[in-house]
Amino acid sequence: MKVALSIKDFLDRGEGVYRDRTALVDEPDQPAPSLGSLTFADLGRRARGFAAGLDEMGVGTGERVAVVSQNAARLVTAMYGAAGYGRTLVPINFRLSAADVDYIVGHCGASVLLVDxxxxxxLADVTAAHRLVIGDASxxxxxxxxxxxxxxxxxxDATAFINYTSGTTAxxxxxxxxxRNSWLNATTFGWQAGVSDRDVYLHTLxxxxxxxxxxxxxTTGMGVTQVVLRKVDGAEILRRVDEHGVTLLCGAPAVVAAVLDAAAQWDGPVPGRDRVRMxxxxxxxxxxxxxxxxxxxGWEFIQIYGLTETSPLLTMNRMRAEWDELDAAGRAGKLVRAGAPALGVQLRISPQGEVLARSNHCLDGYWEQPEATDAAIVDGWFHTGDGGYLDDDGYLTxxxxxxxxxxxxxxxxxxVEVEDALFSHPAVAEVAVIGVPDEKWGETVKALVVLAAGQEVGEGELIDHCRERLAHYKCPTSVEFRDELARTATGKLQKFKLRAPYWEGRERQVN
Structure with missing residues (x-):
């Protein structure tokens, strides 16, 4: 017997087994009316109502429903109400510029657009056949x-989600x-992270x-209560860990930094000690x-590695019994690696040093970009674009x-996108944008600029120039002026040489 895997399976189990348990605690402080606390039965009813609304709007199977929203219970509902009933959900980064959002909505051909x-x-100029502002009207x-x-x-094998990634082109x-991708990613990730119905999950990611x-x-499939956090704030994360008994959260290194900064100012014992996994x-x-x-x-640290194209789980690194006798620095030295391949994931390193992957989590393809798909998946292996190596114990760095x-x-x-924005300034003759180490953000954007003859411009002006054209997180945080940039004999920028001085003394060229 073969039963097709569906995102709706997770909601069906949550509603069927944990019907009266709290499924979602919505963000109380948001511009749309908060949905408060929803039980699994409430979430199921709302997901069915969402799907029925799409039926009434004439949105058919396979059509795209785009959502531009910060974290919200309504976004979780849309995941199940759209993808769970045969449509394709397109969650869009709310930090993107209007031009980027407009491109994505047009490129995916969204029939419905929901806007925070x-x-x-x-985003007033970004439209679709059905455009709704999230709140009373929607x-x-x-x-x-x-x-x-x-x-x-x-x-x-139907497309449940289209997730747009910035990658290497503008x-x-x-x-x-x-x-299938999403189902197997969620179950493998949940199992290896130890998700159970005794957990409480905080949406910091x-x-x-x-x-x-x-x-x-x-979490829905295992009856876990999910607490929605709209905007990342270290002190607020600690407060909600304390208030709701949070045991699990996910985030980027910048979230870790925010929590550590807040903990240093926290009055009393830090919430979640010996309970929270991050x-x-x-x-x-x-x-x-x-x-x-x-x-x-006093939280457990877990590291994973993956890409949007891999759903994303490729590797996981958790504390092992064999490391218990190590001192703190020794344990951290083991955990700093990307981790061991997740169940069902195969990794290998190409002769050029690139990490290649095979798994059930890898993308079906890039939407309406077959050439990009063919370039990324070669002979059944996905090319991650990252350089790395496998240790003798199978762990990836x-x-x-x-x-x-x-x-x-x-x-x-x-x-490339940042360079394009800088090149549009008349004073810029050459530019190379690189990532440099940053304690808070992991990496930050640095622009190396050669000015056109006779031109003068300051660092602040170039940064402001980018901010008028790009999402702010994409803009340089510093600009360094150079007389020339390192290039090959054929004129190609040698970014590894440009990056090298900023990464000196580090084993890895990523942070």
Missing amino acids: PELDEP DEVLFRADGDPRPWEPDE RPKGVQLTH PMFHVNGWGMPFA VVAGAPPPTRTIERVMSEL ISDRKKDVIISGGENVSS
Whole structure:
């Protein structure tokens, strides 16, 4: 017997087994009316109401439903109400510029666009056949607690989500993740992270990031209460860990830094000691940071590695019994690695040093970009674009980033896109954008600029120039003026040489 895998399976089990338990605690402080606490029965009813609303709007199977929103209970509902009933959900990074959002909505051909109230004005020119601002108006149509949707016969190979990633080009690519990709990622991740119905999960990770890495599904299926945090704030994270008895959260190194900073100012014992597990991804934090999570917070540190294209779980690194006798620095030294392949994941290193992967989590393809798909998946192996090596015990260490991309605070920044913005300034003759180490963000964006003859411009002016054209997280935090930039004989920028001085003394070219 073969039963098709579907995202809806997680909600069906949550509602069927934990019907009256709290499923979601919505963000209380948000521009849309908070949904408060929802039981698993409430979440199931609202998901069916969402799907029924799409039926009434004439949105058919396979059509795209785009959402631009900060973390919210309505976004979790949309995941199940859209993808769970045969449509494709497109969660969009709320930090992107209006031009980027407009491109994504047009590129995926979204029939429906849901917009966070705070973004309604900035995204006023971004439209779709059905455009709704999240709140009372959208609740009447979609986020209601009633409705009997048309049944959908699950197809595990259907595209459940399209997650756009910045990658190496100025234009984002739409990563198609099927129900099978997402289902197996969530179950493998949840199992290896030890998710159980005794957990309480805090949404510090933006839900648009590979669908919250799949944790909304893993936790729903296991009856876990999910606490929604709209905006990352270290003190607020600690407060909610304390108030709700949180045991599990995920985030980028910047979130770790925010929590550690807040803990230093916390009045009394830090909440969650010997109870909380924190899963970190986006970029490997420094060994000292890992030590501080374990000693100052008393939380378990777990590291994973993956990409949007891999749903994302490829590796996981958790404390092992064999490491218990090591001192704090020794344990951190083991945990700083990307980790061992997750169940069902195969890794190998190409002759050029690139990490290649095979798994059930790897993307179906890039939306309407077959050439990009063919370039990324060669002979059945996905090319991650990251350089690394496998230790004798099978653990992966990421040592360099082959793709021309910077990961700052867990966000992908295309250096090509930033360079394009800088080149549009008349004073700029040449530019190279690189990632340099940063204690808070892991990496930050640095621009190396050669000025045109006779031109003068300051660092602040160039940064402001970028801020007028790009999402702020993509903009340089510093500009360094050079007489020339290192190039090959054919004129190609040698970014590894440009990066080298800033990474001197570090084993890895990622932070």
